Amino acid sequence: MQKAPGSASQPLYIVACYNCKKTVSQPEGTKRTICPYCGSLFASPDGEASSSGSATGSSPPQQPQQQQPQNRPPSGSSSTNSASSSSKRHRLAKQQAGGGDSRPRSGSGSGNKLLNFFSNLGKSRDRNHGGSGGGKKRSGKADESLPPLSQSPSLTTGRSGGMATLSPIAPASIEGGLYKSQSVTSLLVPQQQQQQQSMPSPRQDYPQPQLTESMLADLTEESKRTGNWSRLSDLFEQAFSSPKDLVAVFRSAQRDPDPSKGSGLNQAFVEAAYATLKDMPYDMQKKVLKANISVLLEKRHTMGGKGGTSSSKDDVRALFVILQNPLLEKVTTFVLFAHLLRCVAALGDFDHHCLVNWLARLEKASFEALLRRIQYFISVRLFPPKTEDLPPLDKASWWVPNAVKVLALLNAANNQCGSRAKVPYTEFYNHTIDSLDLLAEYYTWQNPAANFGFTFCQYPFILSIQAKRSILQRDSETQMIIMAKRSLVAGVAKRNQPSMDMLFLNITVRRSHLVADSMRQISAKQKDLKKKLRVTFEGEAGLDMGGLTKEWFLLLIRSVFLSNSGLFTYNAKSRCYWFSLAPKDNQQEYYLIGALMGLAVYNSINLDVRFPSICYRKLLSPSVVPSTTGTTQLGVCPVTLTDLREVMPELAHGLYELLRHQGDVAEDFGATFEIAYTDGAGKNRTVELKPDGRSISVTNANRQEYVAMYCDYLLNKGVYSKFRSFYLGFHQVCASNALILLRPEEVEHLVCGSPKFDFNELRKVTVYDGYRPNDAQVKWFWDIAINMEPAKQAALLLFITGSDRIPVGGMAEMQMKIVRVNRLEMLPIAHTCFNQIMLPTYKTKATLTERLLLAIDNSEGFGLE
Numbered sequence: 001m002q003k004a005p006g007s008a009s010q011p012l013y014i015v016a017c018y019n020c021k022k023t024v025s026q027p028e029g030t031k032r033t034i035c036p037y038c039g040s041l042f043a044s045p046d047g048e049a050s051s052s053g054s055a056t057g058s059s060p061p062q063q064p065q066q067q068q069p070q071n072r073p074p075s076g077s078s079s080t081n082s083a084s085s086s087s088k089r090h091r092l093a094k095q096q097a098g099g100g101d102s103r104p105r106s107g108s109g110s111g112n113k114l115l116n117f118f119s120n121l122g123k124s125r126d127r128n129h130g131g132s133g134g135g136k137k138r139s140g141k142a143d144e145s146l147p148p149l150s151q152s153p154s155l156t157t158g159r160s161g162g163m164a165t166l167s168p169i170a171p172a173s174i175e176g177g178l179y180k181s182q183s184v185t186s187l188l189v190p191q192q193q194q195q196q197q198s199m200p201s202p203r204q205d206y207p208q209p210q211l212t213e214s215m216l217a218d219l220t221e222e223s224k225r226t227g228n229w230s231r232l233s234d235l236f237e238q239a240f241s242s243p244k245d246l247v248a249v250f251r252s253a254q255r256d257p258d259p260s261k262g263s264g265l266n267q268a269f270v271e272a273a274y275a276t277l278k279d280m281p282y283d284m285q286k287k288v289l290k291a292n293i294s295v296l297l298e299k300r301h302t303m304g305g306k307g308g309t310s311s312s313k314d315d316v317r318a319l320f321v322i323l324q325n326p327l328l329e330k331v332t333t334f335v336l337f338a339h340l341l342r343c344v345a346a347l348g349d350f351d352h353h354c355l356v357n358w359l360a361r362l363e364k365a366s367f368e369a370l371l372r373r374i375q376y377f378i379s380v381r382l383f384p385p386k387t388e389d390l391p392p393l394d395k396a397s398w399w400v401p402n403a404v405k406v407l408a409l410l411n412a413a414n415n416q417c418g419s420r421a422k423v424p425y426t427e428f429y430n431h432t433i434d435s436l437d438l439l440a441e442y443y444t445w446q447n448p449a450a451n452f453g454f455t456f457c458q459y460p461f462i463l464s465i466q467a468k469r470s471i472l473q474r475d476s477e478t479q480m481i482i483m484a485k486r487s488l489v490a491g492v493a494k495r496n497q498p499s500m501d502m503l504f505l506n507i508t509v510r511r512s513h514l515v516a517d518s519m520r521q522i523s524a525k526q527k528d529l530k531k532k533l534r535v536t537f538e539g540e541a542g543l544d545m546g547g548l549t550k551e552w553f554l555l556l557i558r559s560v561f562l563s564n565s566g567l568f569t570y571n572a573k574s575r576c577y578w579f580s581l582a583p584k585d586n587q588q589e590y591y592l593i594g595a596l597m598g599l600a601v602y603n604s605i606n607l608d609v610r611f612p613s614i615c616y617r618k619l620l621s622p623s624v625v626p627s628t629t630g631t632t633q634l635g636v637c638p639v640t641l642t643d644l645r646e647v648m649p650e651l652a653h654g655l656y657e658l659l660r661h662q663g664d665v666a667e668d669f670g671a672t673f674e675i676a677y678t679d680g681a682g683k684n685r686t687v688e689l690k691p692d693g694r695s696i697s698v699t700n701a702n703r704q705e706y707v708a709m710y711c712d713y714l715l716n717k718g719v720y721s722k723f724r725s726f727y728l729g730f731h732q733v734c735a736s737n738a739l740i741l742l743r744p745e746e747v748e749h750l751v752c753g754s755p756k757f758d759f760n761e762l763r764k765v766t767v768y769d770g771y772r773p774n775d776a777q778v779k780w781f782w783d784i785a786i787n788m789e790p791a792k793q794a795a796l797l798l799f800i801t802g803s804d805r806i807p808v809g810g811m812a813e814m815q816m817k818i819v820r821v822n823r824l825e826m827l828p829i830a831h832t833c834f835n836q837i838m839l840p841t842y843k844t845k846a847t848l849t850e851r852l853l854l855a856i857d858n859s860e861g862f863g864l865e
Contacts, residue, residue, distance in 0.1 A: 547832030550802035594729025606753030753805030770820025802832030
């Protein structure tokens, strides 16, 4: 800090921002806490906060300590207690109400300057604050600003410089699958920093609340009637002036509850207060925002100043209340919102655990509003509609990382609710991120040693299924190119003549021996599975540009599952296939079917495979095949009666009735710890669930254990060797760290696509060659397609595209082309490689309907006209 020219009684000093390096002049004793250029909170001129260090651990340069005026109390004196703070607020209120001296007074200049910053951000960045001309009088209480921001361009992951951050998801840490049940603490912090913490719980003495729930209702009604909001505004300003005042107003009747279970706040009162706040005039709302700033600046040392340590219960509760402030959805308040999110992200492990539990108890509407607010904040920060509304991105690179980390708390709370989740997991998708360089994000995540910093791939819940599919496709294409280059180089080294066949996985099959030929060639070409797939049907003159591959997958999958091979059993109630319990030594066949399914994902082909969702959970257990598979259990995950209901609903219903039976289970059911079933060959078999299980009766006391073991045997132990082979075959082709980013539901979506048809969406993206959208034949075609039964719609889609499944992006991604043909004697012809249909210019709608249905019903094979 350098001394600038000024009057003898009021010398000016130049203060440099630690983030953007720009300077501001101000009078001696001023407590500047926010930079007008980049929005950073930084230490006071007298250097009181400098010792806390920056977010990256490097301390800013110490400022020379100025001699305090005699009328200024020293730091740490009684002027900082709640009673003195309260009296200052009352004096400030009197000064504002009575006018008087217009010069800034203690505590007023700083707050007004901060508030003006939010509304005039664009203008303030263009002003020249250097020298003595830009200084304004600012005064206040002892320094309570947050630690200075990091000097680095992006916020690092892990813990750094006193900032407690949420740990990234790394491939090495996903041994049991990304979405396997785990504690909240293990989700949010690195393994080496997981330790049991306890939040201090001394008895709190709260000030008498000046606002109650009944007063709020009466004053709100009175203010709406009279139009005078002054009294209510003053009460709000006082309530939001400090963490202790905030908690005193909103705390519930229960005294000092366990913070890991409940917040101890009257949530209904909080929601009612914010509903009233939204109805207040804008000037009144600004007062509450100013009070919110005071809360963030107060208690700095307990709000993330010491990363990893537990904060005061009231501080965490205050942050929880302010997070729900609906005013923070405005772009003009995003600077305040950014610092609030940083405070929350920097809390200790136990505080995060408490926040997750509190968020899980929010009402659905409040949870959704907070989620939308943070998502909007991230989107606007990444792509601001007006660049002058926010600080430059390179000066506020910490905004998005902290917002995503707070979003991780909401995601953990949503997952904690299980089947009663507040919102679908898709609500956490931020489609703005789809416009970023996702492959660069992925490679940064893949190489943390070379690119240490924040990436969205560390928090995959925020990536949409389209973004994850794009990453997986690009990663697959990269692997295809690498394998093709290796084959070409190896061929040249052996003096072989280079050919295009070296670059592909070539499959040639006979339609009459489709399964046998396919399985034999997949087994013989294990080293080529990661090449681009190209299929040829023997005796047909088709060139595979994608359409023959889709047809091959479709016919092969149908043959495998509909044959009497005994590999899978079909349940008509659930309409799902499951692995046969018959003790057959056919693991190689399961391996090849797994490889076939992996080839479909690897080549972006959707399959009509009807497996229950538990199958995809097992495929991600673990998401990456361990280097030593001999001793590691593969494809095993916790299962429940709900999972069994998807596979065998009648059996699951019977077990459920056993659990809820009110009488004597042993006498009424007569069951023992064994399973009797009929295998695929029609033989009756019995298996004991535990040693000597046939002599152990199922009773009221052990029926929970019996049901758990029953489910585990049918879904895990009884099919372990077969599913393990299936798992290894799938990962033989799809071995990619990109799978770690996926949820089981997303894997199912990538494999199967969507069965929902919307031909209106397809019509919007269809292009025409020779036709115009208003031609009669085109209108007839769409009228026929849209009004078909779902089965016929699937057949039409199969006829045109080679698949009856909808890709991840929906039918809007399936650009179709309708080409005009003047030969009226022809049937409609489809080129499935290009999603193209050749449509003759039939004279009537009836003729078009007849010919189109005839073509659909006789479409298998190549070259039919």
